[in-house]
Amino acid sequence: MVSQGRIFALLLAAVTIVLVVVGTVWPSPSAVAYVGGESLRSSTSTPEAVVENLGNDIRDQAWEKAYSSFANKAEFTEPEFVHDLKGYSPGLLTYATLNSFEVLPIHASAKEADVLLKLHWSTIVGASVTTRRVHVVRNGDRWEPEWQIVKDPSVPPQIIPVNYLRWDVIYRGSEDDWGAQDVESPHVRIVDVHPVERAEGMMVLGELINEDVVPAYVSVTATLLSKHQSVIATEGSFDKISHLLLPKQVTPFLIRFPDVQLSDVESIRMTPLSALIAASADPVIEIENEQLHPSPDSSLTGQLANQSGQIVNVAHVLATFYDSAGQVVWVADKYLDHALLPQAPVPFEIHIPEDLSKKISSQRTVVATYSFGGYQ
């Protein structure tokens, strides 16, 4: 009995020693990372591995480590790399975190390779994807990435005269003073409503106009009613609308009902809401080179140019697509992940569902802008 116990103890000790040796000679990546050593993340044996390391460093915001891995780091500084990634001026990506990334090899030779790094950011308005092409070069027995820095366009020193036009609102106050006058809410009108059924559920599309002479903060709510006039669901336009409408400005809106079939709906009750809001008539944004691209990869592309002198931190492009009869068939949007500098065009691309692209014969695009601290 005693001898069996000794044999078992010796066996246990031997296995432990073998495992320690194996772990030391061929350590697991996570174990190496814990003790602060090089990990598989730091493997430089393949182009994909070094780009994966770079993705991990960006996700961990390990800027110094990412910067030191570049073969061409002499061409730019670490802050320039960070600004290139997250924006020189505060924008959508400035406060975003990298949720995940994909590494997609394009081509490789013995000395160099090109790899796509697709970065999935979590931003304040939802997910945003940016794609960077990373050139990877072989340096001895290791691969090193090269970062193609994209510097922000420099705006030539100049004075841009802006005749400011601004509306401020003084409300009556909260006390109950029956019959006392108050400022009227802006008059807005829904000019088009069109329900559509998609694989992801029912949607209500349309357009809203501010008919008034003052700016309006707007939103739209749709209530679906059944044949028995009971309420099926109520949803709002959320961010698929330009909430600030200047006088005579038109915005599209899209309201999603993910779990509703169009056949269940007898009627739709639309409720446009409007409120007075202090606003500025600036900035003026020009939409340049706007083009509809047919399928495959049907999309709307163009560039936004900020014609004003101040930086626009977040730009939201909303496009309304019409069929040949002028009826709204789709509404799509895109947030630009970088700030709009004065006079510097920034490209945008809005994807259009393939099945709808054939129906689309024209489009109308509006841009909603947000500037940190407001336009004063």
Add this chain to the structure above:
Amino acid sequence: MRLRQLFLIISLAVVTMQLALAQGLNMTFPRVFKAGNSFSIQSSGNGKATLYIIGPGQVLKRDVQLGEMIFFQSASLSNSGHYLAVLVAGSEKKSGTFDIVPSSQPAELSFLAKPSRLPVDLKGGITGAVYVFDAYHNLIYTPALVSFELSSPGGSMQTKVLLTHDGAAWTGMDSTALQGTDRFVARMGDVSETRLVQQVPGDPCGLKMSAQQSGQQIQLATETVYDCRGNPVTDGTIVTFTESYHGTLWTVDVPIKRGFAEVEMPSINGAAISVASGIVLGNQIEWKR
């Protein structure tokens, strides 16, 4: 035996006194008082009593000496309503009802005027309703004449004089063809309430732009934008310029400033340029360099 007789005598005396009081307990007062006015109630009987005046608008309780005039100074009862007066002396009670009616002198008008902003030249677009109250916030429900006046900066005036029904009167007025801020006044006697009604331009009418070369760009500018009544359209109104060339578009939403909208767009030979504001379309230009 003597004790019983004494108790019987005392009991009879009390009953007799109460009967005497009951026969004498009374009060007289008018059926109607004006709110806020002083008034009196004449009581009769002997001894002390309590007077209650009860209504949804006010409750009073006062110890009184029967046989005297009970005086209520002005503003003692100011809320219009139907009241019950109860005079209580021991187990005896006397009650009666009276009404407090509003003063006929108006002191306050609740003037509900809508809208505060509307397009020019709209028939019956402005409405005003008025309720008339006295100094104690009682609704004056007896018919009375109220005048409504709408005056525009151009000097035009619309006036209507109406009789109130159950304390209320209303009217409809037209907005004039000229933009500006109108004064809408409701008046009854010396009391008046004023509301400001902003008449704003309507949709742009005959929207027209012109184009000229400006370096590598085209300078596009509208003429001064007017509505169909000749009022300049409000600054800040959005004008959309669209340039199209072989399926490629350039679009800018520009606010009108100082009466017109202007913008620079790419100079492309053969491009079609159009202008619009809201649902109103303007002219179209085919650009030739």
Add this chain to the structure above:
Amino acid sequence: MLKSILIFCLAFNTVSSFGAGQASVRVEPANLHGSRPLQEQTETAVIRDYMQSWESFRAALEQNSALLLDQDFVGTAKEKLTDTIQQQALLGVSTHYMDREHDLQIVFYSPEGLSIEIVDKVQYDMQFLDKKRVITTQRMSARYIVILTPSEVRWRVRVFQTVPE
């Protein structure tokens, strides 16, 4: 709107120890001198809210609790009833109202939709107590002029006043 006379029989819960029962409500066809048409839904809501205001009124004056007025009264009507409740509390008295019959008619709907005026001939019992001793119980009748104004979710009584019959 121009439907025949409606008879509503609404059951009311009452905290009063006297005369608990139902008030009959008779609604005459509206006789409007305003320009704004009265939708049936609006009419129903106004009458419902007005009748509920009587419940609040009864409870508030019986319990001397002005808080009970908050839901149904606003402006002058609320201020005046609150004053009455404070006077009652100070004097140690209370009033129990029990409405028996309402014969009401909408007479004005202001064109901007911000007020409705009702005339209501009410038969009611009133019991007055001083230090919980019943001083008097009376059957009374009065013609009320009531102005209601819309709030977020209901019509609330702004003017609540009687007129000599």
